[in-house]
Amino acid sequence: MPSDSNQPHFVLVRPQMGENIGAAARAMWNFGLDRMVLVSPRDGWPNPRAVAMASGAGRLLDEAVLATDLPEAVAGDHFVMATTARVRGLTKPVFSPEEAMRQAADRLGRGERVSVLFGPERAGLENEDVARANAIISVPVNPQFPSLNLAQCVLLCGYEWRRATQDVAATRTDMGGTEWASQIEIEKLADHYEDRLDQAGYFFPPEKAPGMQVNLRNLWSRMPLTRADVQMLHGVLRQMVRWKERG
Structure with missing residues (x-):
């Protein structure tokens, strides 16, 4: 069963390689996220390559929700954000990953259901997918090389989710079994x-x-x-x- 924590759903839209699905699951679980939705995986589901790549995060794959298309995947959502590195020519609010996860935490706290869309590895989300989202998440990457691997993008959003919902110290000192001298x-x-x-x-x-x-x-x-x-x-x-x- 998924954990009881209030968190966004990470929706992988038409993912192509099982290895990338497994790596995305591992990245999610690194930051305590376990709500994965798969929309029409290219190589079918379940996928043994995804399980092998997920390592200790295989539970996420066992509990992943399979949807035939994007409208089905987001039918119960109140707010949807689409990750993209390309300019889409659509009028939408554009958030940094940090602000996006802060917005997600606020909305989830008000009882809303929130999803984040991640596109297929080859070219990302289609404009038709992005048009269904309420907002865009844009990563400030090198404009000459904007492409992010699917698992990298999931990891980045997962990290910002953790920062938005946990007290993360900017610095700390590991005492190594001792304590400060009096x-x-x-x-x-x-x-x-x-x-x-x-x-x-x-x-x-x-x-x-x-x-x-x-x-x-x-x-x-x-x-x-x-x-x-x-x-x-x-x-x-x-x-x-x-x-x-x-x-």
Whole structure:
């Protein structure tokens, strides 16, 4: 059974190669999408090549809805968007993938059913297909090479759907099994280094020692140290002192 999440239907219109259908299913499942509709697949359905290419996303193919034509595929929809890289000469709103998925999320939240159309690999959607859509999704690609592979286009829309519906951090730090060092741990590290450097005669001449100590403390405070970093730096200094004493 499809998941309970509220999401758009991705409609593959007259897809030609089973491998591309499978790759599209895999791209959808990467971003938690599992509502696939197939309109008149050229090589029939089911297609073993699609299953092989889908890898772990084979469930989407098992649950894909098969439609004989586009009107049947979108009969229950309230809003339909067509992906295309070509100028169509049709008066329609044109969305970026980002805005399109934001619009989809808003409409789905209001109880509407939304579909996104993807055309066949050779030439994309026909004008007759696009004319049935309420809006166009246009990807800002290189105008000298605008063609996108079917699965690439599905992946791009799936990614924007995820961004529109999930809190995606622009950056994060993987802690690798440790945590940030506390102020007291950094203070003890600074004391350790200051004490050993003082014994080694680093703070010279004496009149410059206070400024040098302040600069050293400032260095530690600027560094985003983890507890593992602090332990390592303590160990480095201890080993250097032992090596010096052995010498």
